[in-house]
Amino acid sequence: xxxxxxxxxxxxxxxxxxxxxxxxxxxxxxxxxxxxxxxxxxxxxxxxxxxxxxxxxxxxxxxxxxxxxxxxxxxxxxxxxxxxxxxxxxxxxxxxxxxxxxxxxxxxxxxxxxxxxxxxxxxxxxxxxxxxxxxxxxxxxxxxxxxxxxxxxxxxxxxxxxxxxxxxxxxxxxxxxx
Amino acid sequence: xxxxxxxxxxxxxxxxxxxxxxxxxxxxxxxxxxxxxxxxxxxxxxxxxxxxxxxxxxxxxxxxxxxxxxxxxxxxxxxxxxxxxxxxxxxxxxxxxxxxxxxxxxxxxxxxxxxxxxxxxxxxxxxxxxxxxxxxxxxxxxxxxxxxxxxxxxxxxxxxxxxxxxxxxxxxxxxxxxxxxxxxxxxxxxxxxxxxxxxxxxxxxxxxxxxxxxxxxxxxxxxxxxxxxxxxxxxxxxxxxxxxxxxxxxxxxxxxxxxxxxxxxxxxxxxxxxxxxxxxxxxxxxxxxxxxxxxxxxxxxxxxxxxxxxxxxxxxxxxxxxxxxxxxxxxxxxxxxxxxxxxxxxxxxxxxxxxxxxxxxxxxxxxxxxxxxxxxxxxxxxxxxxxxxxxxxxxxxxxxxxxxxxxxxxxxxxxxxxxxxxxxxxxxxxxxxxxxxxxxxxxxxxxxxxxxxxxxxxxxxxxxxxxxxxxxxxxxxxxxx
Numbered sequence: 001x002x003x004x005x006x007x008x009x010x011x012x013x014x015x016x017x018x019x020x021x022x023x024x025x026x027x028x029x030x031x032x033x034x035x036x037x038x039x040x041x042x043x044x045x046x047x048x049x050x051x052x053x054x055x056x057x058x059x060x061x062x063x064x065x066x067x068x069x070x071x072x073x074x075x076x077x078x079x080x081x082x083x084x085x086x087x088x089x090x091x092x093x094x095x096x097x098x099x100x101x102x103x104x105x106x107x108x109x110x111x112x113x114x115x116x117x118x119x120x121x122x123x124x125x126x127x128x129x130x131x132x133x134x135x136x137x138x139x140x141x142x143x144x145x146x147x148x149x150x151x152x153x154x155x156x157x158x159x160x161x162x163x164x165x166x167x168x169x170x171x172x173x174x175x176x177x178x
Numbered sequence: 179x180x181x182x183x184x185x186x187x188x189x190x191x192x193x194x195x196x197x198x199x200x201x202x203x204x205x206x207x208x209x210x211x212x213x214x215x216x217x218x219x220x221x222x223x224x225x226x227x228x229x230x231x232x233x234x235x236x237x238x239x240x241x242x243x244x245x246x247x248x249x250x251x252x253x254x255x256x257x258x259x260x261x262x263x264x265x266x267x268x269x270x271x272x273x274x275x276x277x278x279x280x281x282x283x284x285x286x287x288x289x290x291x292x293x294x295x296x297x298x299x300x301x302x303x304x305x306x307x308x309x310x311x312x313x314x315x316x317x318x319x320x321x322x323x324x325x326x327x328x329x330x331x332x333x334x335x336x337x338x339x340x341x342x343x344x345x346x347x348x349x350x351x352x353x354x355x356x357x358x359x360x361x362x363x364x365x366x367x368x369x370x371x372x373x374x375x376x377x378x379x380x381x382x383x384x385x386x387x388x389x390x391x392x393x394x395x396x397x398x399x400x401x402x403x404x405x406x407x408x409x410x411x412x413x414x415x416x417x418x419x420x421x422x423x424x425x426x427x428x429x430x431x432x433x434x435x436x437x438x439x440x441x442x443x444x445x446x447x448x449x450x451x452x453x454x455x456x457x458x459x460x461x462x463x464x465x466x467x468x469x470x471x472x473x474x475x476x477x478x479x480x481x482x483x484x485x486x487x488x489x490x491x492x493x494x495x496x497x498x499x500x501x502x503x504x505x506x507x508x509x510x511x512x513x514x515x516x517x518x519x520x521x522x523x524x525x526x527x528x529x530x531x532x533x534x535x536x537x538x539x540x541x542x543x544x545x546x547x548x549x550x551x552x553x554x555x556x557x558x559x560x561x562x563x564x565x566x567x568x569x570x571x572x573x574x575x576x577x578x579x580x581x582x583x584x585x586x587x588x589x590x591x592x593x594x595x596x597x598x599x600x601x602x603x604x605x606x607x608x609x610x611x612x613x614x615x616x617x618x619x620x621x622x623x624x625x626x627x628x629x630x631x632x633x634x635x636x637x638x639x640x641x642x643x644x645x646x647x648x649x650x651x652x653x654x655x656x657x658x659x
Binding site for chain 1: 183185186187188189191192193194195196197198199201204205207208209
């Protein structure tokens with residue numbers, strides 16, 4: 001396989017899964033710069049070992065798995081420690097996103113960051129990327145039942161966290177008003 | 179802001195958000211990565227591989243070189259001490275002084291090798307001995323040669339040690355060495371020169387060349403010898419006592435000495451020889467007569483064992499024979515091969531009549547294995563016999579009957595009446611109780627123990643109160659023995 005043909009094939013495959021992959025990375029990192037770094041790292045690695053991928057239908061799975069490990073490595077090296085909300089919000093605003101939406105999403109991201117990584121990943125893949133339980137089980141190399149429990153528990157945790165956050169914000173508003 | 183939004187709605191909002199990175203940007207990224215990957219990753223990996231390969235090759239080559247150097251050095255250091263490999267028959271070196279070579283008998287011997295070879299043919303029995311000697315001579319010559327060449331003190335030391343070793347070899351095979359300093363070499367002696375001392379190996383054989391018989395005398399004869407020796411010693415003013423043991427050396431009948439020091443007068447010596455000849459006692463290395471008021475021992479006191487006859491107090495005899503080790507005299511030299519032959523033949527010559535220690539003491543007698551009923555009967559019978567000799571059996575007091583020798587049974591150190599001895603022996607024979615070095619019978623009113631009280635264990639049979647038996651068996655006095 002020549003470099004040109006390899007590149008073409010890789011780009012074709014990537015174009016098919018671009019949206020899902022970028023969303024996954026953004027939710028993981030919650031930062032525009034970090035997502036760019038992560039995407040670049042993942043793509044370089046995957047491209048280097050592209051010839052080893054046998055089943056191209058699971059290309060996205062492969063990308064997601066690499067992205068997860070890269071993200072975890074980054075966390076260990078304190079690469080993605082700070083959550084830079086200002087930059088994130090400004091980029092979204094530039095692209096025409098609603099402020100209310102951005103605020104709601106920010107709260108959700110914060111709540112998601114408090115979950116354990118496997119629960120967080122399962123919820124992202126299921127709720128945002130739209131993967132089936134079976135696919136998530138394949139990506140995480142566990143059973144469907146385990147994924148179900150992870151998702152349900154994660155959701156419950158998120159609900160409690162978000163409700164408490166809401167009450168806290170109401171208290172905060174009341175204190176300001178009174 | 180304070181509106182309640184469900185979780186699903188929030189997720190939907192995320193989905194509706196515009197992507198942070200557009201496709202074109204990412205594709206541009208991929209294209210840029212494409213070029214860099216090709217150069218970057220492959221290049222690094224190749225470089226690493228090459229570097230590793232270089233490292234491995236360098237280390238392996240270094241290891242091989244060091245190993246080669248190390249072993250080569252080791253070989254060179256070992257060679258001077260290795261006598262077996264060095265076999266230079268003739269020495270011709272300018273560095274060695276001519277005068278030395280002339281005076282040195284080692285070199286003279288090498289020059290006359292041809293004439294000796296002829297002699298070898300004439301006397302084939304001594305051929306082996308000569309071969310060994312020649313080996314020694316050759317090795318010493320080589321070593322001395324090296325020592326002179328290097329003019330190194332260390333090498334000289336090594337030559338000395340080598341000669342020592344070689345002479346020891348000779349000693350084992352045919353001769354025993356005598357170390358003298360500054361003495362002239364006599365006929366029949368071979369001299370090995372070193373700077374510090376002379377090593378002389380004696381070729382002549384002292385003592386009797388014939389194979390001497392082991393002393394095999396019965397009790398009566400021994401008693402007579404003891405009496406006569408006592409009178410002879412009295413004449414010289416030496417009296418026998420129980421404490422002190424007099425040892426008469428019978429190495430050489432021309433020079434009989436007491437304890438190897440006190441010589442006997444010529445008149446008496448003739449009488450000694452007469453007496454000994456009467457009972458076929460011939461001179462032999464390590465042959466002695468040990469005499470005290472309570473015993474007489476005549477035999478060969480070899481390094482590890484005693485061969486001969488004895489009469490008297492067996493305990494003391496045993497002590498003497500055990501503690502006595504043959505004194506290897508520096509003056510007298512004997513053929514070790516003859517000694518070895520005697521050791522082999524001695525067992526055949528022993529008669530059952532004589533009071534021979536080998537027959538009396540069985541090192542491994544049969545284990546005492548008796549049931550309670552038999553033990554009770556033995557106890558009763560022994561008690562009856564003991565009563566006849568006024569021994570009282572009590573509960574607390576324990577009588578111990580030593581079965582060291584069935585001819586001399588002792589009860590708590592007191593010898594048995596001669597009239598009763600046969601009855602004791604009968605009882606023991608009936609129940610197949612053999613004599614042994616550690617065999618005893620412990621007897622009290624409450625128990626009887628028969629067995630071997632060895633240093634670390636007891637092997638035998640017992641009957642009676644278990645506590646008392648345990649106490650007796652576990653007593654320290656047996657263990658310490």
